[in-house]
Structure formats: structure tokens, C-alpha cells
Amino acid sequence: MTELATATRSLVVERLMPHPPEKVWRALTQAPLLEQWLMKNDFQPIVGRRFNFRADPIPHWNGVTDCEVLAVEPNRRLSYSWNASGDEAATGITTTVTWTLTPTEGGTHLRLEQSGFRHGNDDLFYQGAGHGWRKMLAGLERVAAGLS
Amino acid sequence: MHIAPDTVFRTLADPTRRAIFERLVRDGEQTVRVLTGHSGVSQPAVSKHLAVLKLAGLVRDRPQGRQTHYRAEAQGLTPLIDWMGLYGAFWRDRFDALETLLNRMDQ
Numbered sequence: 240m241t242e243l244a245t246a247t248r249s250l251v252v253e254r255l256m257p258h259p260p261e262k263v264w265r266a267l268t269q270a271p272l273l274e275q276w277l278m279k280n281d282f283q284p285i286v287g288r289r290f291n292f293r294a295d296p297i298p299h300w301n302g303v304t305d306c307e308v309l310a311v312e313p314n315r316r317l318s319y320s321w322n323a324s325g326d327e328a329a330t331g332i333t334t335t336v337t338w339t340l341t342p343t344e345g346g347t348h349l350r351l352e353q354s355g356f357r358h359g360n361d362d363l364f365y366q367g368a369g370h371g372w373r374k375m376l377a378g379l380e381r382v383a384a385g386l387s
Numbered sequence: 388m389h390i391a392p393d394t395v396f397r398t399l400a401d402p403t404r405r406a407i408f409e410r411l412v413r414d415g416e417q418t419v420r421v422l423t424g425h426s427g428v429s430q431p432a433v434s435k436h437l438a439v440l441k442l443a444g445l446v447r448d449r450p451q452g453r454q455t456h457y458r459a460e461a462q463g464l465t466p467l468i469d470w471m472g473l474y475g476a477f478w479r480d481r482f483d484a485l486e487t488l489l490n491r492m493d494q
Contacts, residue, residue: 256486
């Protein structure tokens with residue numbers, strides 16, 4: 240399930256994984272495993288640890304994501320910042336990615352939330368919008384609701 | 388007509404122009420004269436902003452007699468909404484890859 244909760248304030252993706260939380264946790268926190276499904280990285284599950292995700296650059300994106308570990312609760316919750324880097328750092332996204340693992344019968348309910356998209360001066364596209372961006376979103380929601 | 392997200396974002400990044408667009412969204416169709424009264428800038432400036440909004444596909448104009456009426460064009464926000472969905476698509480793909488990995492991993 241994917242939703243753009245109230246426009247862009249946060250993005251939530253959830254899925255039931257038929258695997259125990261301990262196993263999902265390993266895939267989320269062991270760098271070589273993380274690389275296999277997400278991106279090359281130098282992640283370590285230590286609060287305050289700064290690390291990068293690296294992908295091949297594409298137009299308008301240098302491929303490098305600047306991150307810092309914000310929360311580590313083994314088998315339950317993992318959170319890190321997810322920010323644009325280099326020349327794009329000043330104007331690109333500054334978001335927070337939070338993984339929540341909930342044990343369920345037969346597996347793990349895995350929830351991803353990426354939040355912080357709305358902050359006006361964080362994002363190249365919204366540069367200059369400032370605090371007006373949030374207000375604009377209210378209008379956007381109304382218009383979006385009317386989209387066929 | 389294809390309009391790049393950049394065009395929509397840049398168009399709405401101007402606070403005065405965005406305020407005009409928001410007013411059209413909120414209040415429905417308006418004349419340039421009425422919009423000018425609310426905007427705090429001159430009528431030529433409002434007309435210029437409306438021309439930019441029109442180029443970005445965000446407003447539609449309807450001439451009636453000597454007046455031109457403008458209204459917000461809901462479809463104009465589609466590139467922006469699509470762009471916001473990119474991260475959703477990104478994470479869904481990653482979830483697929485994670486699931487594949489989990490299926491391969493030992494307990």
C-alpha cells in the first residue's frame with residue numbers, strides 16, 4: 240500500500256513480509272544486505288553515524304544521499320535522515336526515513352515513512368515558496384481531489 | 388500538451404503568482420480586475436502573472452466582452468502530483484527487491 244498522506248507531508252509504504260522481524264532487521268541494517276535491495280552504502284546501526292547511499296548519477300541528481308542515523312531500536316524501529324548532498328545539499332530534499340517493524344502472525348508488518356518533503360526552502364523545486372508552500376498544499380489538496 | 392514539473396514548480400514558486408492561483412482555486416473564476424484588488428500589485432503585473440500561469444497550464448482564460456475571466460485549471464497540477472509520486476514508486480520497487488532478498492536469505 241502506498242499513500243501520499245495529505246499531499247506530500249509524508250510518504251508511507253507498508254507491506255506484510257512473511258519473515259520474522261529479526262531477519263527483516265538484518266536486511267535493513269547490514270550494509271552488504273542493504274546494498275542488495277536498496278543502494279551501495281556505508282551504513283552502521285549506530286545513532287549519530289553519518290553515512291551515504293550511492294547510486295549512479297542521473298540528470299538533476301548526483302546519486303549520493305547524505306544520511307545520519309537518528310534512532311536504532313533493534314528489530315523494531317530504525318530512522319535516518321535522507322538528504323540531498325554536494326551541490327544539491329542546499330536546495331535538495333531534507334527528509335527523514337523511518338522503518339517500523341511490527342511482529343505479526345507469520346511475519347512482519349514493515350512500514351516505511353519518509354517525511355519532511357513539505358519544508359519550503361529544503362527543496363529546489365519549492366525554493367522561494369517559503370512558508371507559503373504549506374498553505375499552497377491546502378489548495379493543492381482541494382484541486383487534487385477534483386482531478387479526474 | 389506536456390508540461391515539465393519544473394515549469395509548474397517554478398511558476399508556483401513566486402509568492403504573488405501563487406497567491407493568485409490559490410485565490411482562483413479557492414474562489415473560482417475571477418476577472419483580472421477583481422484579482423488585482425486582492426493582490427497588492429498593479430493590474431499589468433497581475434495580467435503578466437496570469438499569462439505565466441496560463442503558459443504553465445495552471446489557469447484557463449475566458450474572454451467575455453471587455454473582461455477576461457480566469458479560472459484554475461486542476462489538470463495543470465498533474466505534473467506536480469506525478470512528481471510527488473516518484474518516491475512512492477521508488478520505495479515500492481525497493482520493497483520488491485527487499486522481499487526477493489528476504490526469500491533468498493537464511494533465517
